[in-house]
Amino acid sequence: MLSHHLLLALRNLRRRAFFSVVNITGLGVGLATCWLIGLYVWHEKSFDRFFPHADRICAVALDLKMGEEEGKTTNTPPPLGPRLAADFPEIELAARTFYLQESNVRLEKPGQAPLSFAETGAYAADTSFLELFDFPMLEGDPATALDHSRNLVLSENAAQKYFGKNSAIGQTLLINDRPFTVSGVAKQLPAASTVQFDFLVPMADFKVVERFSWSWIWLQVDTWVRLRETPTPASLAALEGKFPAMVRKHAPAAFERIGQNFEEQLRKGDRWNVQLLPLPSLHLDHPNLSSRLSTLGDGTQVMMFGIIGLLILILASMNFMNLTTARASTRAREVGVRKALGSDRGTLVGQFLTESILYSSLGMVLATVLAGVSLPLFNQLTGQELGISQLFALQNLGLAAGLTVLTGLLGGLYPAFFLSKFQSGKVLKTNVGSIKGGHAGIRNGLVVFQFSATIALMLCSWMVLRQLEFAQKSSPGLNREHVLILPVLRNLENPTEVESFRQQISQLPEVSTVSRATFLPSLGSFGDFYEPEQGDQNHAVTSNLLLSSYLGDTRLVPALGLDIIAGRNFQDDTGLADSCSVILNEAAVRAIGWENPIGKWLRYPGNQNQRFQVVGIMRDFHLGSVRTAIEPAAIFHHSSNTYKVYASYLAVRMHPGTEKTCIEKTGKLWATAIPNAPFQYDFLDESFARIYRSEAKMGAVLSVFTGLALFIGCLGLFALAVFTAEQRTKEIGVRKVLGASVASVTALLARDFIKLVVIAIFIASPVAYHFMHKWLSNFAYHVDIQPWMFVLAGSAAIVIAFLTVSFQSIKAALANPVQSLRNE
Amino acid sequence: MIELKNIERYYPTGAVKTYVLRYINAHIAEGEFVSIMGPSGSGKSTLLHILGMLDEPTDGEYWFLGEGVHKFNERRRTEMYREYIGFVFQAYHLIDDLTVYENLETPLMYKKVPSGERKSRIADILDRFNMVAKKDLFPNQLSGGQQQLVGIARALIGRPKLILADEPTGNLQSPQAKEIMEIFRTLNKEDGVTIIQVTHSEENARYGNRILHLKDGRVENEELIKNGASS
């Protein structure tokens, strides 16, 4: 029976070639999309599960509220890890890592030029780190590889990069000019690993962590623990319940050193809670975690992709359903005859399902080709590195087979049951040709659904793109364009060397100003608490203010194009004129509550109550993402020496249009000033754009999805139009004989479809509004949802639908009436 | 074999009921050959559809082999088609997507006849109907008469115990029609197959043992044929 069904299905496929092509194309596109997205979702969900003890490993996080600031972070202070391991028997191991920022790694080769790269994957780690994760090692012993000073563990990739096929063990690499000896090589970690590293060196070699070992405020390390037993939610909560006592015992001394009373802060509503985040759910379940772990994913986004992928597949299946039920009129008779010949319902259902699964299988064949071809684009969209071999790995082929059957059932079940239900008597009683194509209602419903989904996607992706454009381009108070950024800290530690390098660059004719600063907007800032001095009884001001600040020179304001709206910029760099000056932004002034800020004073408890006088106010600008409100910010002068940070940049403002030559010349200057490090540069606008990588990804993916949905919807609509025109050939012929014009016949045919699209607009608009509104509320600053967007998207949908349908309608209207009447 | 008690069939047209069949009472025994005659629109096809369980009466009872047809579910009906009934449609109703050969094969497949026997039965009947050369053509490549022949062959091939034929020879030349009637007679006489046919031709009707005359949905009179089939 099956081979008979198959034979019939194949013949139908050939005899209705046009509809078959439409069906298979639609299904192919839908399946390819769903397949690729399935792989992506699976990849995201599989994060960290490969670790042998994944279920016992937790990241240590802090749930903090300090004054106005609150949030959850994996940034932890140095003493926390050792304390956890010492105080709680439930915890088997604890290990900390300290990120070494971008580092210069160099391999000296006698008699040759050294091999040198700027590396972003270097960390200092506790000796227990490798053991805690049980990283598989190619060479070296994980238990001891980091035990000795100046040891170095490489990733497989890094070992290959510097030593090729030779063994790396015992070799020496210079990291920021300090020599380290390779004591181990770790096997390449899967891409689905939260922890990624290329270079690991012993924590003990980085004195800065040691120096802050008293501090519960310096949140510069990441801490991991491994529990003795796999935790349950209850056991985890019980363990976490014991942490506050530990914090209250050890943290207050540290807070006292910076002049704060920990207990009193807690009484005022502050929080300082230690939490454990189990590794298996770390990747997707903590969207608002602030973290240095750059691999964290976004569960909502993954789910959204998954849902949209499935939606595309459903849209494609709907085309199939639509065309099958549209053909029901012709097939109803067949069903009736077969029943009178002794077929039972199950056999008929089997026949129709065989047909739909044949279509979905052919769709899958096409999907395989499409998926293979679009893989590079897909990788680019999702930031993955899937290879063809992974696409066709065994479990993925299982996924593909599952999808094929699912699609076959999705598209085939309804028509199968609908058609097999026909009663012989009803459909056979009358003569040929007079059976009406039933279920137009459902078909219309499906078209409305398809177009609603498409229009909603259209609106949402447009909104995302508009917001992205706004976030990347809108920059009040700061001129992001034509600013070259040079990271110089690790390369030139001596301030006079930096200064002379700065002067060399500023002499280039392409350059208008060069400024030296600790941090720059979009690249971080130094945050600490300051105490504004009181106003008077009438105008109380806040006593404690968290300020994000930069240490800069006179030229920082012009180099960044900052806008001083009151007071003045720093005056000169030679003397110490501005060592006690500060420039505040408007948000800081608002937060403090000063009426006339110029001339007022701030105290810095973090550095012996150093005093600063406000000399200027700058217009608010975005320090980072538009997701968060603009925070109080300040610029201090280098000569204040108020704090030390391990960051140093040159910001080079170039004359527009000279970027290329400017970079070339700067590169040459770099090569002589900093011969040991490769030339590195960045642009301020691009650095800002990178903050919105996740939004850009979402915008790109949504646009692609929208395009696919539109394509599938139009394909279905086109086929339906062809079908309707075919069915109404006789009517059209008669109407023309009676004097109807081509235009009126076209309108007659197109009108029904356009009506459906209009209904879809009214369904899609509120749905899209809901999602857009929800998404935009993630941003402190965002574009508005405008009524004209709905009008424009709706009109676009109508125009596209009309073009799709009218081609066929006009063709039908132009046909010679005699011909169509003779056919009947 | 067949017992009809007060069968009625009406269509609701607007507010009034249009009766197509009224007070039909009939008894047809196994082995009979009955012809139904009557003017166009008198309800012949409707009656035959009811007999063939393709349609249901709106009132009255239909007993088939002592069982009430109104109690049949879809599965039981399917069994009936497989075991007892062969139907020849007035409008042929061949399956467009199947060749002549496949159209003939379909009922055998539903009856789960093994493929070897299917082949020989089809070869046999194609031969009997002179259609061997046409076996790979599709219905739309056949003339009306040829389609009708295939429709008849398809009804016969399953060796049903009851043949219901709605104007089986309406599109055939008289010698050909005669051949079909002869086949019917042989089946009836030699194999004891019960046959009920609708026909416009007095001559064809006389092949049976009884003629039911329908008019406006009622049995107007019943005519027994002396030298017809045995009863």
Ligand SMILES: Nc1ncnc2c1ncn2[C@@H]1O[C@H](COP(=O)(O)OP(=O)(O)OP(=O)(O)O)[C@@H](O)[C@H]1O
């Ligand atoms: N769906 C329907 N609604 C209303 N009336 C119907 C319907 N189907 C059939 N009829 C009517 O039932 C009557 C009987 O139809 P039937 O097909 O049984 O006639 P017939 O005797 O077979 O005619 P013919 O010799 O032309 O085949 C006709 O008058 C027809 O108009």
Ligand SMILES: [Mg+2]
């Ligand atoms: Mg009739």
